[in-house]
Amino acid sequence: MKGRTIVLDHLNGREAAALMVDGKLHDLLISADAPAPGTIYRAVADRPVKGQGGMFLKTPDGNAFLRQIKGMAPGDELLVQVTGYAEDGKAIPVAHRVLFKSRYVIITPNAPGINVSRSIRDDDRREELLAIVHDTLETVPHGIILRSSCENAEDAEIAEDLLSMISLADQVLNDDGTGPETLIEGDEPHLLAWRDWVEPAEVVTEDGSFETHDVMDAVDALEDPKIALSGGAYAYIEPTRALVAVDVNTGNDTSMTAGTKANFALAKVLPTALRTRGLGGQIVLDLAPMPKKDRRGFETALKAALRADSIETVFVGWTPLGHVELQRKRARLPVSELLA
Incomplete structure (x- = not known):
């Protein structure tokens, strides 16, 4: 199926939106129980965090954490906006500048x-x-x-x-007003799809459209950590508690350039693979073996792919073992958690 299709439906009782491009899942949004990015609070400063230059704030949804608190004292009220999802057991990340x-x-x-x-x-x-x-x-x-x-x-x-x-x-x-209060809730998937998926597309809104437009098959495939790369290569994307590990393999190709080709193939599809799975935080790439002279080209290709992605990801650098480290904004919750 050629072209772009925006499919609005529900998954396990949660509002969801899928963007299909040429019959493949390009993006997936699923509502979460946690406060969505974009939510704006009237918050109350609670206590500073020594050594981190931040402040815990009181909000209707629990503690939030704000960096850069110059001139702020406990008890002060201020507007803050949720910037991403919190890790388990941590405060909601917020920013003082609202958009x-x-x-x-x-x-x-x-x-x-x-x-x-x-x-x-x-x-x-x-x-x-x-x-x-x-x-x-x-x-x-x-x-x-x-x-x-x-x-x-x-x-x-x-x-x-x-x-x-x-x-x-x-x-x-x-x-x-006074005291902790939610002033604006972050956009839900259907509104987000209208807001951010602006290129021309067919829009499907009927109940059950995830089944009729092959979205469910694509979502089920996200449970498999293995993704196919061009040339018979493949990679595994596996989240752990500390980080997301990406392991690249060349498959049956044993040529001298197999590793380089597999790594470049990964660079092309990695942003989509992370985005559709809702993965962020620290990401470590265990690449297939390739000559050091090819590293600059790979880095350029990966950075270009990440710049085109809607979620901010920073190329941190190479480790002594030859791994690549990325830091990706936690703009979404893992799909595996939302569909559990």
């Missing part, structure tokens, strides 16, 4: 100015988008980012989205 993100715009209260996505290179369209902002708003009260999805969108839709997000930002920023 209001929608399909076409991002409102940035702490970063004034109007910015257009750099991926929009048509100068005329960039000027048109800036004009939409000035025609829609008498004053620009907050920073605004016009997302790449604006390039081919209707001007009226952009203006409507802009007004809606400005109104939401004003409502939250002018909140005069």
Whole structure:
């Protein structure tokens, strides 16, 4: 099946969205019981963490942890936004700078100015988008980012989205309540799919569509740690309590370049494999043997694949044993936990 299909349904009673590209699972979103990234709290500072430059905060969903607390004292109230999922037994990670993100715009209260996505290179369209902002708003009260999805969108839709997000930002920023409270809940999968999967696609919303569009088969395949790579090579992706281990093997290919080919094949598919499985944190790649002269090319290929991914991943470096270390944002919970 060629093309892009967005399938909105439920998995084990949880709201879920799947993005299928040419018949293969490209992305998967499943609602979780934990607070979703993007949730905004009115929080109360509780106690500082010595030696870490952070502060534990009280929220309606339990303790949160905030870094960079200069000038903050216990009892202070502040707005914070959930940035990811917490590890077991740890506090919710939050940031002090809140963002209001929608399909076409991002409102940035702490970063004034109007910015257009750099991926929009048509100068005329960039000027048109800036004009939409000035025609829609008498004053620009907050920073605004016009997302790449604006390039081919209707001007009226952009203006409507802009007004809606400005109104939401004003409502939250002018909140005069006291005590820990959830002011905005993070977006659920169906809304996230609308917000972030903006390329043209068929949208399917009927109940049971995961079965009729082969999503269930693709989800079941995620339980197998083994993934096939081109040329007969394969890799195992196995999360442990401490990290995610990725082991690359060349299969039946015994040629001199087998290891290099297998590693480059992994670089191409690794972001999708991690994204669909909901894996993050520390990731260690045990690559197939390849000459050291090929490391730079592999690193370039992997970094390019990671830049194209929607989840921030940092290439940390090479270990003395020749392993590659990555640090990936915990933007999602593991699929294995959500479907257990």
